[in-house]
Amino acid sequence: MLSRAAILTGQSSKSLVATCLRTTGTSAVSNQVAKTDDKPSEVGFQRPVRQEPGKVRMGFIPEEWFQFFYKKTGVTGPYTFAVTLSTYLVSKEIYVLEHEYYTGLSLIIMWTYGIKKLGPKLAAYLDKEIDEYEGQWNESRVTQKNTLGEQITEEEKAQWSMEGQNLLVEAKRENVALQLEANYRERLVQVYSEVKKRLDFQVEKQEIERRISHKNLVDWVVAKVRASITADQEKQNINKCISDLALLAKA
Numbered sequence: 501m502l503s504r505a506a507i508l509t510g511q512s513s514k515s516l517v518a519t520c521l522r523t524t525g526t527s528a529v530s531n532q533v534a535k536t537d538d539k540p541s542e543v544g545f546q547r548p549v550r551q552e553p554g555k556v557r558m559g560f561i562p563e564e565w566f567q568f569f570y571k572k573t574g575v576t577g578p579y580t581f582a583v584t585l586s587t588y589l590v591s592k593e594i595y596v597l598e599h600e601y602y603t604g605l606s607l608i609i610m611w612t613y614g615i616k617k618l619g620p621k622l623a624a625y626l627d628k629e630i631d632e633y634e635g636q637w638n639e640s641r642v643t644q645k646n647t648l649g650e651q652i653t654e655e656e657k658a659q660w661s662m663e664g665q666n667l668l669v670e671a672k673r674e675n676v677a678l679q680l681e682a683n684y685r686e687r688l689v690q691v692y693s694e695v696k697k698r699l700d701f702q703v704e705k706q707e708i709e710r711r712i713s714h715k716n717l718v719d720w721v722v723a724k725v726r727a728s729i730t731a732d733q734e735k736q737n738i739n740k741c742i743s744d745l746a747l748l749a750k751a
Contacts, residue, residue: 569581
């Protein structure tokens, strides 16, 4: 009966240790989330990760118990306490070594052998299953993260293209302004040409009028002079001209 009680006590202590570890891990995650909620701008939300159990000895004795004895009795303290307590219980027949004790001892040996031989393979298999399960959960997160990253890249490209469109619109505005300036200068040249043509026309008109007036005046003077010259004067002028030509020929 006492062996069963000891086994149940060991199982209860192991469950208690696991519960404490889970509580500690949960509280640590909760504290981390609370800290994250207090300062959301620094870190952001942290996804909960798998918590590893604390270290134990002999499969169920927490490491903290040995550390407690180390401060009081040294390294051999826990083992001395266990041997002394066991010797006291057995010597006082508080714990009777009946047939159930040896049955429990056989079960412990078989359990220890199974743990040593099958435990690593089973742990590796379970870890692999957990990793695959966690990988399936992370796959969707990674896929969504990659999708969001691609969308961010496309958005940056769109913004860059938008900046190019702004430059293109500005270049088109400058081109239109240059076209308007060229059209304005072309019209100025056209106006200058038309005004110059009209001014040239007026100058030419005045020049023609002046030449016509001069011609008419010369013709009128010549006509008056011819009208005032008599036949005798004309004959004398002719003779004078002939004599002058003769003198020029002799010279």
